[in-house]
């Protein structure tokens with residue numbers, strides 16, 4: 097009975113994210129089905145949620161459908177509906193055509209539309225109301241990502257008893273860029289409703305604190321921001337202490353390694369190499385088809401290496417997995433056209449009957465197939481122009497229990513703060529990128545294993561369980577400190 101799941105004020109731990117850990121899937125017979133939405137967040141939070149008897153609030157991935165709450169793998173799922181126009185204005189519009197390009201350093205120009213902002217406010221309020229209704233007295237509510245930045249303040253206003261966390265999975269830009277946002281004050285005000293605001297990189301947290309000082313003049317010391325307390329019970333000059341700091345997200349490293357060790361996955365990896373004609377070197381790119389990922393830069397560099405004869409199509413194949421994403425947003429459509437034109441040209445110019453230059457796959461794949469691809473790849477290319485973290489880089493490392501494989505990693509991905517033994521690149525520098533690819537292809541085995549050993553230590557020691565534990569410890573600790581602070 098769904099009424100048992102949606103008991104008011106029943107949950108001590110709530111995660112709120114735009115996307116639920118499960119996506120709605122229409123069955124051939126017209127019935128309702130649910131499939132796990134792939135992604136780090138789910139694996140990160142599932143164990144925590146199951147232990148805490150928590151609820152997950154989010155959107156089921158389709159417009160104009162209402163679903164009752166249900167139970168999935170021991171987690172209560174509370175779907176929030178979006179209308180078709182909200183899908184256009186809040187999700188495709190303000191989230192993915194305003195905030196996404198703005199927060200990724202305006203790689204694409206952001207669009208500013210007042211109707212989109214209105215929809216963003218309206219939908220954020222709906223998520224906040226769902227959380228306020230489901231949360232028990234003093235519950236912990238953890239809000240995720242840029243689609244829901246207003247939820248912390250909305251929640252605090254209706255439920256001051258809650259402990260509220262926010263984690264931003266994407267970059268937070270420098271003030272000179274952030275300040276373009278017409279609603280720059282409202283967004284920061286919304287975030288400051290949280291007790292702890294988490295970012296991927298130290299630089300992101302710094303950009304946020306700077307924006308708070310510039311726009312509000314609040315005092316910051318280290319990772320703490322003094323926010324004037326407007327609670328009904330507070331006195332003049334009281335402050336609430338908000339923590340804003342980096343918590344670099346990670347993956348279930350042991351889970352990836354376990355999958356990589358399965359004989360059937362290793363057989364699949366060998367089969368992939370075989371089907372590509374057993375080239376000496378397989379280079380792999382795995383991304384959502386997004387303009388932040390630097391897929392064009394990567395293809396340009398690879399194409400020039402073939403043109404210049406520094407790489408030979410008989411020996412080297414680039415496999416590019418580009419999973420479909422946000423396909424109704426114009427910038428994404430354009431990108432797809434450009435990339436597919438480039439793939440066609442490169443294969444037309446350099447492929448032979450037996451050897452493709454680029455094997456391009458516009459699909460999402462299940463995790464075991466991704467792991468087989470990671471095992472098959474001698475070189476992994478992560479050339480993002482801007483990326484909050486980039487979990488693909490960490491997944492590749494976690495899968496390489498054989499200690500082999502070379503990671504080429506953009507310094508503009510958050511992962512580069514930690515994965516220092518990768519071959520680090522500036523993807524805008526096409527000559528430098530070409531040299532890095534050649535270096536990776538030719539790297540002697542001793543050096544490959546030396547680097548991979550160091551990378552693996554890092555990823556295995558800092559897995560996603562550690563990430564969520566560290567955030568939640570800071571959050572629940574912060575709740576106690578906050579209650580005691582009344583001095584400015």
Ligand code: G6P
Pocket residue numbers: 115241242265266421422
């Ligand atoms: C990024 C964002 C997530 C988002 C994911 C997929 O990783 O940080 O919040 O869920 O992309 O994008 P989508 O628009 O399909 O949810």
